[in-house]
Structures are given as C-alpha cells and as structure tokens.
Amino acid sequence: MTRQLVIHNHIINDDSDCYVVAEIGHNHQGSLEKAKEMFRVAKECGVNAVKLQKRDNRSLFTRALYDMPYLHENSFGSTYGEHREALEFGREEYLELKRYAAELGLTMFATAFDFPSADFLAELDMPAYKMASGDLKNTPLLKYVAQFGKPMLVSTGGGSMEDVQRAYDTVMPINSHLCLLQCTGGYPVEPEDMNLRVITTFRERFPDVVIGLSDHQNGIAMALVGYVLGARVIEKHFTLNHAWKGTDHAFSLEPTGMRKLVRDLRRARTAFGDGVKRVLPCEGKPLFKMGKKLVAARDLPAGHVLTREDIATKSPNDGLPPYELEKVIGKVTVHTIQEDASILFDDLRDR
Numbered sequence: 001m002t003r004q005l006v007i008h009n010h011i012i013n014d015d016s017d018c019y020v021v022a023e024i025g026h027n028h029q030g031s032l033e034k035a036k037e038m039f040r041v042a043k044e045c046g047v048n049a050v051k052l053q054k055r056d057n058r059s060l061f062t063r064a065l066y067d068m069p070y071l072h073e074n075s076f077g078s079t080y081g082e083h084r085e086a087l088e089f090g091r092e093e094y095l096e097l098k099r100y101a102a103e104l105g106l107t108m109f110a111t112a113f114d115f116p117s118a119d120f121l122a123e124l125d126m127p128a129y130k131m132a133s134g135d136l137k138n139t140p141l142l143k144y145v146a147q148f149g150k151p152m153l154v155s156t157g158g159g160s161m162e163d164v165q166r167a168y169d170t171v172m173p174i175n176s177h178l179c180l181l182q183c184t185g186g187y188p189v190e191p192e193d194m195n196l197r198v199i200t201t202f203r204e205r206f207p208d209v210v211i212g213l214s215d216h217q218n219g220i221a222m223a224l225v226g227y228v229l230g231a232r233v234i235e236k237h238f239t240l241n242h243a244w245k246g247t248d249h250a251f252s253l254e255p256t257g258m259r260k261l262v263r264d265l266r267r268a269r270t271a272f273g274d275g276v277k278r279v280l281p282c283e284g285k286p287l288f289k290m291g292k293k294l295v296a297a298r299d300l301p302a303g304h305v306l307t308r309e310d311i312a313t314k315s316p317n318d319g320l321p322p323y324e325l326e327k328v329i330g331k332v333t334v335h336t337i338q339e340d341a342s343i344l345f346d347d348l349r350d351r
Helices: 032-045 080-087 091-104 115-123 139-146 161-171 197-205 221-229 255-272 281-290 322-328
Strands: 004-007 010-013 019-025 049-054 107-112 129-131 152-155 178-183 210-215 233-237 293-296 311-314
Touching: 019 032, 019 255, 032 049, 032 091, 032 255, 049 091, 049 115, 091 107, 107 115, 107 129, 115 139, 129 139, 139 152, 139 161, 152 161, 152 233, 161 178, 161 197, 178 197, 178 233, 197 210, 197 221, 210 221, 221 233, 221 255, 233 255, 293 322, 311 322
Parallel strands: 019 049, 019 233, 049 107, 129 152, 152 178, 178 210, 210 233
Antiparallel strands: 004 010, 293 311
C-alpha cells in the first residue's frame, strides 16, 4: 500500500523530500507587513509552505475566558479576548497574503480552530487544513472540515492512541487525504518528551496515510531524526526574532535555523542512497593512500619460499590486498623482489 498526500500539486510520500511547513501562527503580531516579510524570508529558507492560525474568537472562547484579564509582557490587550483580536487577521489580510504567497511560489494554509473559521478558510479556497492538537478529540469539527475534501494535517498532541484512532476513523471515510502528525503539546517540549518512536508506531498502524511531526523542540536535530524515522511532513514554528513580543517566539526557529533545517532534511534524503554497499568513485583517491597492499619486507632472492616474515602490508593499495596473505605464503619467488616492491601472483609459483 502506497501512502501519499498531495498539497498544492506537491507530492509527499515515503520517497519524497520532506515537506516543511513554517508555522507562523500569530508570530506576525497582527501586522500584515510583518507577515509578508515572514513569508518572503521563509521562502528564502526553502520551506514548502507557511501556515497561519484562524480563530473566530467570540464563538471559540467562553465569555469568562474572553473577558479574563490578560496583563503580562506578552499581552496585546487588557483581556484575553482583546489580546486574541489584536492578533487576528480578517478577510482582506488573508486575501493579500494568499496573493503574495502565490507571487512567491509558496503554499499558504491555516489552522481552523472552529466552525466559522473553517468556513472562512473554505471561502478562500485554502489548499489544505491544519487541525490543532486541541481538536484531536473534536470529531464534529474534524468531520466538518473533512467534507471540504482538501488535505488535512492533524496534530496528535495530548492524545492517546485511542484518540488518534478515533480521529482517523472520523476523517478517512469522508476524506482520505490525511496526514497524522506526531506531536507533544508542550511549548517548548524537551527532547525526552518527544517520543519520536511514535512515528514508527503510526506508520505501522496507519499504512495508508502520510505521517509527519509537529516539532515544538527548541532546535533542528529532532526534526531530522523524525525524517529518518519516516516523518515526511515537518511543521516548525518560525519567527524573525526570538526577542519579539509573544509566547511562541522563544521556541521558534529564526531564519538561520530554518535554513539549516531545510538544508539538512534535503541532504538526508540524498544521503539515504539505495542501500547497496559498493565502492564509490569518491572513495578512490582517499583509499589509495589509506588502503594497504602486500609488499616485500626485505630484498627477496629468486627461488625463495615466502614466509610471513617476508611480507609486509603498506600503502598505497595498488597491489594485492592483505586478505590474500595466506595465498602467497609458501609460494616461491620467480625472480628477485626488492624491499617495498609489490608482491603479485605473477611473481610467484607453486613449490
């Protein structure tokens, strides 16, 4: 069974490069110009897609949470509702960002946190939908978004295997364009909490869907491990400056880190090779100097019966390899062989 996902004409499967999503979320701080700059830099870093987050705050949060005081260094409003509204983009911003992403040759999509947001994104014809870990158990929303027929990337943070299976069973009968992302819902997450072997577990349990990793770890190495284990979608938070105001910036990758991540993921696929062990052309010159051959340990006369003490192994390796040693011991020299000269089968005869 071949697992495959197509996002915006980009084919993702076990043999493909890793599909890298720069999670911008609300790191744009509610600024359209900052968001466009992040799109541009993300494209320069080599990512495949940029992702935003869409919330209909009034319907998403209870009145108590919406009106809750929210006064601290990362707040953009006096209440949690004001804070979230300050960061939210509307239709005009999304249209402009969609246009700009197309100009850059970059795929743009978003996380739908609620039904109105799902409809909002559907009206804009988003090429894919991300479902946050908080909605892994939200089968009504999963089912609703599945009906759009677009690729769905579902994060599994905070969930059990039973929760993941339920989400899979909810989406797949409606929409087979599913990617399950191993995720730990910590911000940031420590390496010991990433449980990357779940990627292997998911690949075995769900052989018909692409598996990925939503990586909240503060670095790039674990994403590379995830790719080696079989994750073919990597989502990584992205910022232009760790010091910017907002809770996500501290564990997001800056451009240098994102560029290195994409570079290393591309190299990894090439480095896998084909699994056939053989001598490669690039090894010729180094192994000429490092490898060994059989040579005369001293001047040897004609008619001499070779002993172990008559033979040395020295570089370069342009003669008989040392594994032929036992075949030459006991042979008789046909002519004189000078010290350090190669010992070849043509120089020897049986007794």
